[in-house]
Amino acid sequence: MHRTIIVAVGNELLIGETLDTNTNWLCRHLTALGFKIEATLTLPDKIDVISKTIKSIINDNWIVFSPELLIITGGLGPTEDDLTLTSIAQALDTALEIDKTAYDWVKEKYQNLAKESLVSSSEMNPARDKMARLPKGATPIKNTVGVAPAIKITYKNTTIISLPGVPQEMKGFMLGEVQTILSEQFSVGAHIEKELWALCGDESILAPILSKVSEKHPEVYIKSKAKGFGQNLRFQIKLHITGTNIVIDEKLKAAIEDLEKNLNEHNIKLDKS
Amino acid sequence: MHRTIIVAVGNELLIGETLDTNTNWLCRHLTALGFKIEATLTLPDKIDVISKTIKSIINDNWIVFSPELLIITGGLGPTEDDLTLTSIAQALDTALEIDKTAYDWVKEKYQNLAKESLVSSSEMNPARDKMARLPKGATPIKNTVGVAPAIKITYKNTTIISLPGVPQEMKGFMLGEVQTILSEQFSVGAHIEKELWALCGDESILAPILSKVSEKHPEVYIKSKAKGFGQNLRFQIKLHITGTNIVIDEKLKAAIEDLEKNLNEHNIKLDKS
Known part of the structure; x- marks a missing residue:
């Protein structure tokens, strides 16, 4: 990069x-x-x-x-x-x-x-x-x-x-x-962006999970954003990865799998649709 | 400031x-x-x-x-x-x-x-x-x-x-x-902005006049911007001054008078309306 x-x-x-x-x-x-x-x-x-x-x-x-x-x-x-x-x-x-x-x-x-x-x-x-x-x-x-x-x-x-x-x-x-x-x-390459939704309304629970996954996948930039209010509060999670070859596709997939696994352990569903 | x-x-x-x-x-x-x-x-x-x-x-x-x-x-x-x-x-x-x-x-x-x-x-x-x-x-x-x-x-x-x-x-x-x-x-003060129009379609003539006036009035920030095309090309001139007392009003006035004088010497009209 x-x-x-x-x-x-x-x-x-x-x-x-x-x-x-x-x-x-x-x-x-x-x-x-x-x-x-x-x-x-x-x-x-x-x-x-x-x-x-x-x-x-x-x-x-x-x-x-x-x-x-x-x-x-x-x-x-x-x-x-x-x-x-x-x-x-x-x-x-x-x-x-x-x-x-x-x-x-x-x-x-x-x-x-x-x-x-x-x-x-x-x-x-x-x-x-x-x-x-x-x-x-x-x-x-x-x-x-x-x-x-x-x-x-x-x-x-x-x-x-x-x-x-x-x-x-x-x-x-x-x-x-x-x-x-x-x-x-320059070896000009690609940038992939993926949007997911965590069905969880409490950022203080979500935050440590995201930082754990971030640490394990340093090349993936993970950012969450609250959307909606009250019972409708959900967290949009965006994953970004930039690189010069198709390896980034694999890396992003691995980070998403890891994120899902960690959220499941806390009974938080991940909406990937 | x-x-x-x-x-x-x-x-x-x-x-x-x-x-x-x-x-x-x-x-x-x-x-x-x-x-x-x-x-x-x-x-x-x-x-x-x-x-x-x-x-x-x-x-x-x-x-x-x-x-x-x-x-x-x-x-x-x-x-x-x-x-x-x-x-x-x-x-x-x-x-x-x-x-x-x-x-x-x-x-x-x-x-x-x-x-x-x-x-x-x-x-x-x-x-x-x-x-x-x-x-x-x-x-x-x-x-x-x-x-x-x-x-x-x-x-x-x-x-x-x-x-x-x-x-x-x-x-x-x-x-x-x-x-x-x-x-x-802080001695929080005022900022004055004044918009004028130079009835002139050629920036290469206008530019040296503006820089001459700018030099003489270093506290006044003068910026020009082209508006319109062809025969309708005019230059908007914005003057900005920021300061902590009413002296800036006088300084701005002096700069505008000087600008008008210099433009007149080149037969360029200044629209102050």
């Missing part, structure tokens, strides 16, 4: 003006592909904060791991508060320079937008150039929805992918070119 | 099963009160990760600041994967012990739940005890919605408030007892 950290950049997220749905979408999507999200962060539009955070994540100084994959969303646009590329360059101790391929993409985009009268001028300017000024060593990835290219850059064992914050653009990348990059580079 | 970090705990957030709406609600609510959210994090149900992260946040090792306020949501329930209190104790190098007040609250809750036949037994058990086992030095805060008490604990300059992850319970605390604690301890 590939250790992954997701960073969302934007003051609008930290003042609560915008609900960050990108991170949740990425967590769900990447989990399904077999990545393991170790943590997510939201950072302000500040070069020093973004670059120091990236630096400590990729150098193993942050918490207990350095990730194989670091996905950053936001901060790639033309305005002065779009600071992600500058921050990545600073974190990796490298310079920004115009990437010819990215420049041509941006230029072509504005020519098309001008033809459609969506912008007044087709000419490049400093704000437009900015989107093609990438950290040295970065590979640009074409934006099929908007303008700003994404980038991929590798540092030690970490693949850094920096995507725009606009949800449609982010998803366009993830379901297109980035999906290809990930499957070339 | 009181530097604040928000941490959400829960594997269900990292696998994308649950969209974390708590953090967004807290960002918006605390910003309006005059707190400045410097970063937010989501962490898994792992003691070592949670405790190391808290430790580095409160000891100034994380990025560039130690916050005055650290709000943690999630991980306070009776199950074995509710690990926040253990993690806080570990981060603060202290022990967990049964808090008499918290114990009585939890006991009373279960007695009431048993009376209403919502649980089968009113007796305390290890899972229920757990919710009253607090880090030494913590002040329990009564849960008016659910069972698990919240806690407040102070370490050096940081006030740590740990709240349940269930949104109704979290909001119950924030709008009740925690609001009182915050206003006693």
Whole structure:
């Protein structure tokens, strides 16, 4: 399972003006592909904060791991508060320079937008150039929805992918070119989710059973949730397992059998329908 | 402005099963009160990760600041994967012990739940005890919605408030007892937001003007967003200022006047209606 950290950049997220749905979408999507999200962060539009955070994540100084994959969303646009590329360059101790391929993409985009009268001028300017000024060593990835290219850059064992914050653009990348990059580079696998119901209304009895089963099956993530009230209170139990081969199917089956056995010992029925 | 970090705990957030709406609600609510959210994090149900992260946040090792306020949501329930209190104790190098007040609250809750036949037994058990086992030095805060008490604990300059992850319970605390604690301890103030429209369809012209005004008025956060297409493309400009006295009103006014002057120089009209 590939250790992954997701960073969302934007003051609008930290003042609560915008609900960050990108991170949740990425967590769900990447989990399904077999990545393991170790943590997510939201950072302000500040070069020093973004670059120091990236630096400590990729150098193993942050918490207990350095990730194989670091996905950053936001901060790639033309305005002065779009600071992600500058921050990545600073974190990796490298310079920004115009990437010819990215420049041509941006230029072509504005020519098309001008033809459609969506912008007044087709000419490049400093704000437009900015989107093609990438950290040295970065590979640009074409934006099929908007303008700003994404980038991929590798540092030690970490693949850094920096995507725009606009949800449609982010998803366009993830379901297109980035999906290809990930499957070339990682053993992208499967994620299985199974929903069961424990016919028991008391979490304090259920909890020790679940933790016993969890301990015995560390690769299966087991989570319970109360549904209903009073006599109708039941516990939904969700089992998740993520992995890169068909072994996970067997492992999940074993965990469910064990769970059922333990619940039966406490006269709790398990509804698997 | 009181530097604040928000941490959400829960594997269900990292696998994308649950969209974390708590953090967004807290960002918006605390910003309006005059707190400045410097970063937010989501962490898994792992003691070592949670405790190391808290430790580095409160000891100034994380990025560039130690916050005055650290709000943690999630991980306070009776199950074995509710690990926040253990993690806080570990981060603060202290022990967990049964808090008499918290114990009585939890006991009373279960007695009431048993009376209403919502649980089968009113007796305390290890899972229920757990919710009253607090880090030494913590002040329990009564849960008016659910069972698990919240806690407040102070370490050096940081006030740590740990709240349940269930949104109704979290909001119950924030709008009740925690609001009182915050206003006693911090100079809780105001947040002003103003929406304007730039009648201009080209962000690459608008961007340098906005950044010029931003630079001159560092306390005002200015963000633009494209709305509409083609000839109807307009830019919404939002100005935010947060502070603890009426001076912010004057500062916002000055920034808007300056913005209008700069836009006029480029023949861009500002719609303030």
